[in-house]
Amino acid sequence: MKGWNMFAEIKGLKKLGLNKSQIKRELNIDYKTVDKYWDMPPDRYAQLVKEAKSRRKKIDEYKDEILEWLRDFRDISAAQIYDWLRERYGKLNFKERSLRHYISDLRKEFNIPKVATERQYEAVDELPMGYQAQVDMGQIWLKNNYGGKTKVYCFSMVLAHSRYKYVLWSERPFTTATFIDAHNKAFDYFGGMPVKIVYDQDRILTVSENNGDIIYTEGFQNYIDIMKYKVRLCRAFDPESKGKIEAVVKFAKYNFANHRTIDISSLNEDCLKWLDRTGNGKIHETTKKIPAEVFPLEKEHLAPISNSFEKISSDNSLTYSVRKDNTVFYKQVRYQVPKGTYKPGKEVKLKTNDTHVDILDIETDEIIISHRISTKKGDLVKIIHPEREIHKTVDDMYEKA
Known part of the structure; x- marks a missing residue:
């Protein structure tokens, strides 16, 4: 006015x-x-x-x-x-x-000026539904609970047509294993995978795996071969990688993560809520559409992933952090683990089938606890029988369940 x-x-x-x-x-x-x-x-x-x-x-x-x-x-x-x-x-x-x-x-x-920075993009044609996604990575320093700052690392994948995004945070640089795990979680979040994924070669080569080159490791090449999606590597000047989609990592860093105090478990949990609320819930400036409203149409064009997931690893496991309240957050459900499991940076492996999710020690592969899968978002699945907690085989638990 x-x-x-x-x-x-x-x-x-x-x-x-x-x-x-x-x-x-x-x-x-x-x-x-x-x-x-x-x-x-x-x-x-x-x-x-x-x-x-x-x-x-x-x-x-x-x-x-x-x-x-x-x-x-x-x-x-x-x-x-x-x-x-x-x-x-x-x-x-x-x-x-x-x-x-x-x-x-x-x-x-109140004389509180803000310094604005501009980043240039090039407009290109829209792509078909389910055809392409872009992976981007970044890092940001966040406050920690000890008064200092900790560097955290960000992985993002965005579907090119709907602009529907997934973002994952890590306290450690991505390795081949965690890079693959991030892809699995993104595909799980989308409920499918695209025909092609575009990678920013300048960024992929800076991640920590023998001084970089994750994209060229045998492990990741095997992953691509099994998942059967096409790969395109782009440089900064290529409009397909720089002009097609807004800087998702920058958006996540400065709209969500910036000025927060780091706790990696709650950071990822809060980030999922941010994606629902803002990352995928706001009108996109270019398309003038809300990604969350366009996504259901694009999802129908994504390739199925369930069979590929079973092949990708002999133990069919994913890595997750243990939260301070001794729970593991999986598919927007909290699964309780025994008291005392949590330690700073503690991670566990999850194995799933049609009915159960098994939580295993990441070093010994021993089962910590098994729960029946809940499909209710926000649910807390508690431990009911203490005798099922530690050093039980999957078969033993399922027989007593």
């Missing part, structure tokens, strides 16, 4: 016979602003001013919190603040655009 003075100046210059382009230059304002108020009567403008004040009053409830974030994190975006408010308070009674204007005013009023 530009204010009554601007509105009056536009009307005054119009009466003098100036056209819209002349008024734009005279007042040094956007042409759309002139056009918006050109035929608007004063009573309608007064109503808009009243509505704007009402929206501002709603946001004022969060003013102190917003100011604290702006002062603590000078580079924070309005989009991230809007997401944080939604994360804390649920549905908000104002739009992100209103908050963006509100924050712009706060920055001016």
Whole structure:
């Protein structure tokens, strides 16, 4: 809202016979602003001013919190603040655009400038559903519980047509094994896999596996051969890797992860909620569509993965972190493990079949606990019989279940 003075100046210059382009230059304002108020009567403008004040009053409830974030994190975006408010308070009674204007005013009023950076992209044609995904990787320093900072590593995969995303965080650089595991989790999240995956060669070669070159290891080549998807390696200048899709890792780093305190288990759990809420839940700036609404159509065109999963590893296992509350978070369900299992950085392996999920020690392959699979999102599956907890075979447990 530009204010009554601007509105009056536009009307005054119009009466003098100036056209819209002349008024734009005279007042040094956007042409759309002139056009918006050109035929608007004063009573309608007064109503808009009243509505704007009402929206501002709603946001004022969060003013102190917003100011604290702006002062603590000078580079924070309005989009991230809007997401944080939604994360804390649920549905908000104002739009992100209103908050963006509100924050712009706060920055001016309290002299909290923000330095913006621009990244260039090249527009290319849309791709068919289910045809292509892009993998990107990155890293960011986050605060830890000891007052210092810890580097965490990010893996992302995004479907090119719907822009539906998956993001995974790790406290350690990705190796061939964890890189493959990240792919498995992404395919599991999507419920299928694309025909082709595009990799940014400059980034893939920087991950930690004998100084890089994960894409060329025998283990990963075997994975590609078994999963039977096509691979394309691209450099920074290639529009297929740089222009087709927005920088998903950058989006995840600075809209979700930035300014958080690291706990890798909760970071990944919160990231799944962020994907539902924002990463896949907001209108995409290029397509003008919500990825979560387009994805169900694209999912029908993805290749099935269940048979490939059984072939990819002799023990058909995936690696997961143990959370502080002694649970393992799998497919948005918490599975309880025995008290004392958790240690900082503790990981376990999961083996699944149609009815059960087995949680195993990652070093000894001994079964820690077996649970019946729950399909209810947010469910907590507790340990019922302590005698089933440790050093039991799968067959023993299933006979007693």
